[in-house]
Amino acid sequence: MFTLPLGDTAQLRPLEPRHAQEFLAHIDRARPYVDPWIPWATLSTDLASATAVLRRYADRQAEDTARIYGIWLDGTLVGGVMFTRFDSVSGVCEIGCWLEAAGEGRGLVTRACRVLIDWAFTERGMTRVEWWAAAGNTRSIEVARRLGMTRDGVLRQHTLYRGVRRDIEVWSVLSGEWPPADRTTATGEVPVREVAAGEAAAGAVSAGDATAGDVPVPDVKAELDRLMRAFLGAFANTGGSRPNLDVVREVFIPQGVIISNVGDEPVVYDVDSFIEPREKLLTDGTMTEFSEWEVAERTEIFGSVAHRFSEYRKSGILDGEPFEGEGRKTIQFVRTPVGWRMSSMAWDDV
Template identity: 75%
Template structure:
C-alpha cells in the first residue's frame, strides 16, 4: 500500500473495504459536517452500509471508473478525497472531498485534491476535472475556488436529497490551465 505525505502529520492513502469499521467510526465523528452534503455519509450507519460504500469504490476502481482515498492525521482517519466519476475514454472526471472537524484548517483537502487533479492530468491524460457541489455548501465552493477551478454554471434541481430537489454547481479546471499550457485552438 502507498502513503503520500500531505504534511508532517498527515497522509493520503487508499481507503478500502477492509477498513470499513475505521471508516464508519470516522463518519460518525464527521456526520455533523458532512451529512448535510454527502448522500453516502447519510447512508453509512452501520458496518454493512459502510462496507458497501467502500466496496462500490473498490468496484469502480477495478473498472477504472472511480477511486477513494482517506486522509489520516496522526494515524486517525479524518477525511478523504475521491474520484466520484472517472471516464478515461471521454477524458473527464469528477473529484470530491469530505473532512471531519479534527482535520479542518490545515489545508489537507486542498493538498489531497491537488494530488488527484495532478495525477488525472499528468498520468491519465484527462482533459477536464470537475467539482460538483450544491450552492449552499460554501466550504465546498471555496475549496473549488482555491484549487483554481472556474464555475461553469448551475444545473437546477438535478437530484433529490432528503426529499428536496437540489441544484448542483459545476466547477472545472482544464488540463491546459492546470499544466500551464495554452488551450488548443477550436477546430
C-alpha cells in the same frame, strides 16, 4: 500500497474495504458535517453498510471508473477525497471530498485534491476535472476556488435530497490550465515550497526551520491563508446568499488602509469607506451571483510582519450582464495582541 505525506503529520493513502471499521467510526464523527450536503453518511450506518461502500469503490477502481482515498491525521482517519466519476474514454472525471471537524483548517483537502488532479492530468491524460457542489455548500465551493477552478454554471433544481430540490454548481479545470510547477504528484512528496494552507511560505522558510515569535511559521501561514479566504468570501452573494462585509472589519486592524489602483489615480479608503459602497452594490440587486477567489499567491513572513502577493479571479452578474475578471492584490499583515490581521491592501484588476 502507497502513502503520500500531506504535511501537518497527515497522510493520503487508498481507503480499502479492510478499513471498514475505522471508516465507520470516522463517518460517525463526521455525520453532522457531511450529512446536510450529501448522502455520504447515510450510506454507512453500520459495519455491513460501511464495508459495502468501500467494496463498491474497490470494484469501480477495478473497472477504472472511480477511486477513493483516505486522509489520516496523526494516525486517525479524518476525511478523504475521491474520483466519483472517472471516464478515461471521454477524458472527463469528477472529484469530491469530505472531512470531519478534527481535520479542518489545515488545507488537507486542497492538497489531497491537487494530488488527484495532478495524477489525472499527468498520468492518465485526462482533459477536464470537474467539481460539483450544492449551491449553499460554501466550504466545498471554497475548495474549488482554491484549486483554481472556473465556475461553469448552475444546474437549477438538479438534485433531490431530503425532499428538497437543490441547485448544483459545476466547477472545472482543464489540463491546459493546470499549473505544472510545485505541485504534488501521485508518485512524489509534497514539496517544501508548496503554497497551501499549513505549508511553509514559498521563498521564505521551510516548515520547522524558523518561528515567528513562539508560533511556528507553518501555523502563521495557515492563519494568513484563513484571513485571505475570509476577506474574499465576505463579498460572495451566490445562490441567493447575502454578503457579510462585517468580516472585512474583523480581518483588518481598525487603522487599515485599502487602495484601488485600477484607474489613473489611486483611490484610498479606510475600512468603513471601503465597505459602504460595496455593501450597497451587492445587496440592492445591482450585482448578483458575485464571487472572487484566489488562484495563486506568494507569501513571505518575517517575525511579526508578513506580505502576500495574490492573483485572483472573479465572476458575477452586473446590471443583468454576466462578467468575469482577474487581478492582483498586495496585502500586508501584522501580528497584534489578538492575532494576525491585515494592515493594508492595494489592488489592480481587469
